[in-house]
Amino acid sequence: MSHEKSRLSRWLGRSEVPAREPSTPLVVEPDAIGADLYLLLNNEGQIHSISAHLLSRLGLSAHTVLNQRLMILLLPNSALVVEGVPGDWVGHMLDLDFRSNDGHTLHARGWVQHHGKGWLLQLTDISDLMEEASAARTRQQCLRLAGQMAEKIRGCIVERLPSVIAEQLEELAQMWRIPCVALALPEASGIGWRVYSQYSAHTAPELWQVGQRLGNEFDLLDANIAHELHFGGHTELSPLQSMFGNADGFLLPHSRDGVAKAWLMFGFYEPRRQAPDLGEREWLNLCSALAGPVLFRLSEQHNRHHVERLAVLQDLLGTGWWELLPGSDEILLAPQLARSLRLSDRVERLARQDWLALIHPADRQELSSRLLQLRDKGTPMLLCVRLAHADPGQETVWLRIQGQALISGQVQRVLGFMLDVSDIKNQETEAAAAHARLDNLIASSPAVIYVQRYDQGNLEPSFFSDSLTPLLGWTLAECVNGQLAGYIHPEDHDIWFERNRQLLREGFVSRRYRLRGKNGDYHWLLDEARLLRDDLGMPVEAVGLWLDVTEATLAAERVRESEERYRILVEDSPAMICRYSPQLVLSFGNRPLATYLECDPAELPGINLGDWFSEDQREAFVRRIALLTPEAPMSTAEICLELPGREHAWWVWADRGVFDESGTLVEIQAVGRDNTDVRRSRMQLNQSAKMATLGEMATGLAHEINQPLNVMRMAVVNVLKRLERGNVDVDYITDKLNRIDSQVQRAARVVDHMRVFGRRSEVEEQLFDPYDALEGTLAMLSESMKGKGVHIEAGERGAPVQVRGHADQLEQVLINLMVNARDAMLSRKEQNPDLQPAISLDMQQVDDKVIVTVQDNGGGIDPRLLEKIFEPFFTTKPVGVGTGLGLSVSYGIIEQMKGRLSVSNANDGARFKITLPVFNGD
Numbered sequence: 001m002s003h004e005k006s007r008l009s010r011w012l013g014r015s016e017v018p019a020r021e022p023s024t025p026l027v028v029e030p031d032a033i034g035a036d037l038y039l040l041l042n043n044e045g046q047i048h049s050i051s052a053h054l055l056s057r058l059g060l061s062a063h064t065v066l067n068q069r070l071m072i073l074l075l076p077n078s079a080l081v082v083e084g085v086p087g088d089w090v091g092h093m094l095d096l097d098f099r100s101n102d103g104h105t106l107h108a109r110g111w112v113q114h115h116g117k118g119w120l121l122q123l124t125d126i127s128d129l130m131e132e133a134s135a136a137r138t139r140q141q142c143l144r145l146a147g148q149m150a151e152k153i154r155g156c157i158v159e160r161l162p163s164v165i166a167e168q169l170e171e172l173a174q175m176w177r178i179p180c181v182a183l184a185l186p187e188a189s190g191i192g193w194r195v196y197s198q199y200s201a202h203t204a205p206e207l208w209q210v211g212q213r214l215g216n217e218f219d220l221l222d223a224n225i226a227h228e229l230h231f232g233g234h235t236e237l238s239p240l241q242s243m244f245g246n247a248d249g250f251l252l253p254h255s256r257d258g259v260a261k262a263w264l265m266f267g268f269y270e271p272r273r274q275a276p277d278l279g280e281r282e283w284l285n286l287c288s289a290l291a292g293p294v295l296f297r298l299s300e301q302h303n304r305h306h307v308e309r310l311a312v313l314q315d316l317l318g319t320g321w322w323e324l325l326p327g328s329d330e331i332l333l334a335p336q337l338a339r340s341l342r343l344s345d346r347v348e349r350l351a352r353q354d355w356l357a358l359i360h361p362a363d364r365q366e367l368s369s370r371l372l373q374l375r376d377k378g379t380p381m382l383l384c385v386r387l388a389h390a391d392p393g394q395e396t397v398w399l400r401i402q403g404q405a406l407i408s409g410q411v412q413r414v415l416g417f418m419l420d421v422s423d424i425k426n427q428e429t430e431a432a433a434a435h436a437r438l439d440n441l442i443a444s445s446p447a448v449i450y451v452q453r454y455d456q457g458n459l460e461p462s463f464f465s466d467s468l469t470p471l472l473g474w475t476l477a478e479c480v481n482g483q484l485a486g487y488i489h490p491e492d493h494d495i496w497f498e499r500n501r502q503l504l505r506e507g508f509v510s511r512r513y514r515l516r517g518k519n520g521d522y523h524w525l526l527d528e529a530r531l532l533r534d535d536l537g538m539p540v541e542a543v544g545l546w547l548d549v550t551e552a553t554l555a556a557e558r559v560r561e562s563e564e565r566y567r568i569l570v571e572d573s574p575a576m577i578c579r580y581s582p583q584l585v586l587s588f589g590n591r592p593l594a595t596y597l598e599c600d601p602a603e604l605p606g607i608n609l610g611d612w613f614s615e616d617q618r619e620a621f622v623r624r625i626a627l628l629t630p631e632a633p634m635s636t637a638e639i640c641l642e643l644p645g646r647e648h649a650w651w652v653w654a655d656r657g658v659f660d661e662s663g664t665l666v667e668i669q670a671v672g673r674d675n676t677d678v679r680r681s682r683m684q685l686n687q688s689a690k691m692a693t694l695g696e697m698a699t700g701l702a703h704e705i706n707q708p709l710n711v712m713r714m715a716v717v718n719v720l721k722r723l724e725r726g727n728v729d730v731d732y733i734t735d736k737l738n739r740i741d742s743q744v745q746r747a748a749r750v751v752d753h754m755r756v757f758g759r760r761s762e763v764e765e766q767l768f769d770p771y772d773a774l775e776g777t778l779a780m781l782s783e784s785m786k787g788k789g790v791h792i793e794a795g796e797r798g799a800p801v802q803v804r805g806h807a808d809q810l811e812q813v814l815i816n817l818m819v820n821a822r823d824a825m826l827s828r829k830e831q832n833p834d835l836q837p838a839i840s841l842d843m844q845q846v847d848d849k850v851i852v853t854v855q856d857n858g859g860g861i862d863p864r865l866l867e868k869i870f871e872p873f874f875t876t877k878p879v880g881v882g883t884g885l886g887l888s889v890s891y892g893i894i895e896q897m898k899g900r901l902s903v904s905n906a907n908d909g910a911r912f913k914i915t916l917p918v919f920n921g922d
């Protein structure tokens with residue numbers, strides 16, 4: 001900088017023309033010429049000779065001017081004065097302005113006179129005279145301009161201030177031909193400078209822009225003097241040099257108390273040359289005339305903004321300043337404050353006691369004493385007080401009052417502000433209450449909040465909520481220094497360490513593990529933790545929550561175990577268990593079912609049960625399922641299936657419907673048992689019983705067939721006799737042959753029926769009219785019964801009716817009953833020969849039932865035996881005669897047909913009643 005400084009020259013005002021050595025040779029030095037400055041001219045006005053002094057004043061050498069016209073030494077404005085030839089100028093006062101080499105003008109006054117053959121032009125230097133006049137004029141101009149500028153800046157409206165200032169700079173520039181001019185003001189921060197306004201002529205490059213930062217170069221300059229800047233020849237640019245475009249410049253300070261408040265900058269300007277008449281004082285005055293009012297207006301504006309901002313702030317915050325007036329016991333209040341304290345608008349000043357009276361009695365004493373301490377000792381004051389209010393129901397208003405002492409000039413002032421902090425105070429109260437509630441909640445909940453401090457990859461507990469001890473029995477001290485890991489269940493160690501790693505890696509973790517309580521019991525904890533990081537992303541601590549989920553976990557475990565047990569039960573059950581939809585599509589089936597269907601349990605879902613049924617069976621099955629209701633969701637049936645690789649399978653099948661809220665059947669759960677073997681043995685039993693019946697009936701049947709044979713033999717014998725006699729009566733023979741034919745048909749019918757009866761029953765049940773069975777029975781028995789003297793009375797066939805079952809089996813039941821009746825009657829007849837054995841056989845339809853009764857007059861059954869006669873192998877007949885199976889098999893057959901076989905004693909005999917459900921299409 002000292003280098004920089006050396007290039008700055010203090011502005012010294014007018015420069016002196018340096019004295020020059022008289023130049024030689026003087027062409028003519030006439031004698032007896034009184035003046036220092038003269039010229040000898042020939043008649044045409046060409047220079048013949050010139051005085052050495054004049055030559056040196058003009059800075060010329062003699063040979064450049066000799067024989068030239070006088071005009072070339074003069075400024076153009078002198079051309080008129082020397083028009084024509086010297087002879088014309090005689091007797092005139094000639095005011096001539098000579099052009100000097102150093103750029104200055106030499107003002108001279110002279111006259112011509114004859115001299116030898118030519119003319120002598122003698123001159124007197126009147127420059128001083130001329131320049132003084134011009135300087136006075138310039139100074140006056142300067143004053144006027146300064147006055148105008150100050151007036152315009154002071155007088156304009158604030159919005160126009162920037163443009164008015166720019167106009168003044170332009171005026172200044174035009175007046176003194178300044179190419180670039182700018183006004184620099186301090187930055188708002190007080191450090192450095194900034195271009196506030198600028199003007200540059202059209203012809204000049206724009207050196208500065210409004211708002212441009214200028215750094216703090218000016219601070220090194222003397223703020224009381226003008227500075228001329230010359231940088232000629234220095235290529236290394238200093239900041240100031242580049243600021244001025246490496247060209248000559250001029251800097252004017254406006255200072256107060258020796259400190260620069262503004263700088264006026266001139267670019268491409270050399271004041272000494274361009275405004276030689278202006279001295280440093282004039283320049284500094286001009287600068288102050290411009291900058292002074294600008295600074296004044298700006299600070300005025302700044303202050304107004306400040307006051308406005310303060311007012312808004314006070315209004316918004318419900319705050320305001322107060323001041324304890326020095327020398328009095330009164331408090332001055334900001335208008336906003338007076339308003340918010342609900343004082344009347346005009347009250348801005350009140351006695352200290354009245355001010356204190358506004359405060360709640362509980363806080364008044366403290367405020368009063370703090371205020372006196374502040375006033376007397378200067379102790380700063382800060383406290384929160386409540387406002388006193390008449391109405392106790394009103395919400396409390398809290399004020400924060402702050403005050404401090406301030407030395408202002410000679411006096412001490414006591415100032416402060418009051419701020420309405422009710423919001424914050426009330427929030428604080430609420431937050432404290434909420435905090436207390438939360439603390440309570442956490443302490444009494446089965447949750448523990450914890451913080452783990454991060455230390456080089458290790459997490460160390462640093463905080464537990466109060467609920468830790470009630471929940472687990474431990475204290476914080478018992479969990480630090482790695483002790484916590486020791487409480488983790490040995491089987492959960494892996495989970496615990498993985499939890500730590502994941503927390504550090506991903507910032508969040510949720511795990512479930514067992515932790516031992518102090519009493520030795522393990523608790524299932526649900527641990528959810530989050531890692532908190534600092535601004536640099538480094539882990540700081542982990543915050544987490546332990547939730548005791550022991551009960552839930554154990555309950556879930558129990559459910560799982562019981563599910564597992566049930567699953568095993570279902571899987572291992574010998575019974576078939578399955579679930580299927582109302583459309584008979586399986587959704588689950590256990591292994592036994594899969595085994596029957598010859599597939600894997602996994603293949604069962606999707607299979608349709610109906611595929612294994614005959615059409616009739618399927619219809620019956622679907623019908624039965626459709627009858628399930630939420631009130632009666634159960635149904636049991638024996639179903640017949642056509643299984644792969646087997647003839648027929650009989651399953652005892654129990655269904656239970658599952659219904660949705662609207663009562664719609666959504667699923668059926670079923671348990672089945674294979675009943676095929678039972679069924680088969682029953683059928684075998686039936687068959688053998690049937691065979692036994694047949695065997696028993698053999699005598700009867702022989703009689704049954706013998707009878708037609710006898711009739712036929714008689715007919716044949718009679719016909720032969722006739723033929724022997726030669727008595728061939730065609731009608732007679734035809735009659736006998738017809739009789740034979742009808743007997744053959746009758747025998748054939750009996751044999752036919754026996755064949756049918758002897759056959760095994762059909763696998764599936766059929767629909768038939770029970771009266772057909774009744775007739776079949778009579779066809780086989782009636783003749784033999786008649787032969788034994790038993791009268792049979794059979795009811796008429798009624799309206800057609802159908803039952804489901806096997807006709808041959810019902811026939812077998814009827815045969816059993818009739819044979820038993822016959823036996824009972826015949827054995828009774830042995831004791832009572834007068835007895836007329838009679839069986840009445842009847843069939844009636846009552847509502848949806850068909851009732852078949854078989855009534856005899858064999859004396860009935862001992863009432864003590866009524867219970868027992870249906871038991872298998874119960875017989876009262878001698879060994880080898882009775883089997884004791886007839887009634888038990890009959891009972892089974894009727895039950896199979898969903899009917900009932902019962903017995904009672906009536907009309908001197910036993911009455912057996914068969915009740916069968918009528919098939920009505922369902």
Ligand code: ADP
Nearest residue numbers: 820821824869875876877882883884886887910
């Ligand atoms: P069985 O005829 O081979 O003895 P059942 O089961 O047919 O076997 O009959 C069982 C018993 O019931 C008979 O031994 C008989 O004592 C009694 N019983 C059956 N029907 C009658 C009847 N109509 N009157 C009296 N007793 C009867």
